[in-house]
Amino acid sequence: MNLTLRIWRQQGPQDKGRMVSYQVTDVSPDMSFLEMLDVLNERLILEGEEPVAFDHDCREGICGACSMVINGTPHGPQKMTTTCQLHMRTFSDGDTIDIEPWRAKAFPVIKDLVVNRGAFDKIIQAGGYISAPTGSAPEAHATPVPKADADAAFEAAECIGCGACVAACPNGSAMLFTAAKITHLGLMPQGQPERDSRVLDMVAAHDEAGFGGCTNAGECTPACPKGIPLATIGRLNRDFLAASRKRSGETATAG
Amino acid sequence: MTASPIRSTVGKKILMAVTGILLVLFLVLHMVGNLKIFFGAESFDHYAHWLRSIGNPLLPETWFLWIQRAVLTFAVLGHIWAATALALRARAARPVRYAHRGKVQGSYAARTMRWGGVIILLFVIYHILDLTTGHLNPVGDKAHPYGNVVADFAPDRWYVTLFYTLAVVSVGFHLRHGLYSALRTLGQQTKHGERRARAFALGFAVVLCAGYLSVPFAVLTGLVG
Ligand code: HEM
Ligand code: SF4
Ligand code: FES
Numbered sequence: 001m002n003l004t005l006r007i008w009r010q011q012g013p014q015d016k017g018r019m020v021s022y023q024v025t026d027v028s029p030d031m032s033f034l035e036m037l038d039v040l041n042e043r044l045i046l047e048g049e050e051p052v053a054f055d056h057d058c059r060e061g062i063c064g065a066c067s068m069v070i071n072g073t074p075h076g077p078q079k080m081t082t083t084c085q086l087h088m089r090t091f092s093d094g095d096t097i098d099i100e101p102w103r104a105k106a107f108p109v110i111k112d113l114v115v116n117r118g119a120f121d122k123i124i125q126a127g128g129y130i131s132a133p134t135g136s137a138p139e140a141h142a143t144p145v146p147k148a149d150a151d152a153a154f155e156a157a158e159c160i161g162c163g164a165c166v167a168a169c170p171n172g173s174a175m176l177f178t179a180a181k182i183t184h185l186g187l188m189p190q191g192q193p194e195r196d197s198r199v200l201d202m203v204a205a206h207d208e209a210g211f212g213g214c215t216n217a218g219e220c221t222p223a224c225p226k227g228i229p230l231a232t233i234g235r236l237n238r239d240f241l242a243a244s245r246k247r248s249g250e251t252a253t254a255g
Numbered sequence: 256m257t258a259s260p261i262r263s264t265v266g267k268k269i270l271m272a273v274t275g276i277l278l279v280l281f282l283v284l285h286m287v288g289n290l291k292i293f294f295g296a297e298s299f300d301h302y303a304h305w306l307r308s309i310g311n312p313l314l315p316e317t318w319f320l321w322i323q324r325a326v327l328t329f330a331v332l333g334h335i336w337a338a339t340a341l342a343l344r345a346r347a348a349r350p351v352r353y354a355h356r357g358k359v360q361g362s363y364a365a366r367t368m369r370w371g372g373v374i375i376l377l378f379v380i381y382h383i384l385d386l387t388t389g390h391l392n393p394v395g396d397k398a399h400p401y402g403n404v405v406a407d408f409a410p411d412r413w414y415v416t417l418f419y420t421l422a423v424v425s426v427g428f429h430l431r432h433g434l435y436s437a438l439r440t441l442g443q444q445t446k447h448g449e450r451r452a453r454a455f456a457l458g459f460a461v462v463l464c465a466g467y468l469s470v471p472f473a474v475l476t477g478l479v480g
Contacts, residue, residue, distance in 0.1 A: 071355055217366065
């Protein structure tokens with residue numbers, strides 16, 4: 001296959017950046033999207049040009065590193081698939097493919113397609129944990145969990161923190177990511193002690209980082225490589241309502 | 256951290272949902288009232304006068320109406336304030352736009368909430384000046400609202416009917432996403448419930464549109480006159 005790529009090139013955070021066209025020839029349909037970029041980069045290096053910087057690590061769809069918006073869709077056209085797992089057979093010979101970084105104020109571009117997703121770490125640090133005694137692993141059946149809760153928690157736990165939900169959201173909101181973490185921990189018995197402070201603190205960290213607010217627009221779930229359901233955001237909202245009510249009760253009695 | 260919930264994006268959504276639902280309840284009552292036009296001038300005018308005396312003798316004349324107006328004004332202002340704050344935030348959250356914009360995966364109703372809201376607001380202002388105060392009505396006779404409505408939607412004033420239709424359809428789109436969104440904001444959290452919430456919002460929006468549009472089209476076609 002022969003393709004035209006239009007790739008966002010930006011030398012650093014201060015550079016304005018621009019779309020630059022490249023031709024790639026003899027692309028095998030069996031290559032992954034990242035392998036296709038590797039081929040381009042090898043050629044650029046041989047030609048003495050700066051290779052295209054992009055994030056990647058596992059290349060097997062579990063780390064969430066491979067962030068890029070392909071033809072306007074985060075991780076490209078195939079549903080439930082990360083860029084590293086996307087194959088060139090989803091494209092046709094002669095196609096022009098636009099490749100851009102995640103666009104969000106909270107995810108500033110470091111270089112080319114690489115963005116700083118440290119804002120997600122801030123959200124996790126605000127409450128994405130449980131307090132558990134360390135030591136030897138507890139007996140697996142010591143704390144029973146209802147099957148339905150376990151399933152819903154597991155579904156939310158599939159989130160790989162890639163940020164595609166933010167990239168897809170018309171509001172630049174990270175609510176799907178935040179809701180996935182809140183659901184994953186909040187449905188477990190081990191997550192109960194911090195349940196109220198978790199939602200309030202994580203939402204505060206989310207807002208603080210400069211993400212937009214969720215308006216249930218529904219763009220995130222179709223873009224999510226793990227298919228985190230939209231309804232997960234309802235769980236966050238419900239926890240937020242309950243926690244706010246309790247907290248205002250506390251301040252009323254304390255004050 | 257004891258920041259007020261309203262300062263967060265989720266808190267603003269809750270305010271939007273609660274005020275939106277208040278406005279929806281009003282829309283339902285208002286539609287039922289409008290449909291009295293099909294029972295004739297006397298029935299409609301009597302209904303309009305009755306509105307001014309709700310709460311009698313506990314409340315003096317038109318007090319109820321003013322209380323209701325105060326609640327609705329508060330709801331509209333709260334709704335628009337939250338909508339504006341979230342819209343500004345959303346804009347700031349994506350300073351650099353995509354060169355290649357993907358196709359909409361969610362609904363167009365969701366994407367038109369903001370501009371749709373502006374159309375609704377402009378219509379509400381016009382509508383109050385037309386049928387409440389009478390300033391923009393060709394008749395403007397406060398004692399006989401039936402006549403005002405019939406004069407409004409006369410065939411040669413087709414542009415009034417057009418604007419009215421546009422506004423009602425905007426409300427329909429607004430509620431198709433708005434009701435589903437409000438239920439989610441207030442804690443709807445299962446996939447099964449999501450399907451029901453979407454179906455409910457769509458059905459509600461269609462019924463409301465039909466109810467509101469029946470009046471001008473009945474006048475236009477001479478069914479009411
Ligand atoms: C008849 C009057 C109105 C009714 C019944 C109504 C109802 C609603 C409802 C139920 C929601 C959903 C709340 C949520 O998402 O949780 C909503 C959202 C919204 N409304 Fe209204 N609304 C009305 C007028 C307006 C006006 C006048 C504006 C703006 C000028 C406006 C702008 C918005 C916006 C921007 C949203 C959020 C949309 C989003 O989620 O992206 N609305 N409305
Ligand atoms: S919710 Fe989905 S899209 Fe968002 S960070 Fe997690 S895996 Fe990525
Ligand atoms: S590189 Fe790890 S998910 Fe794509």
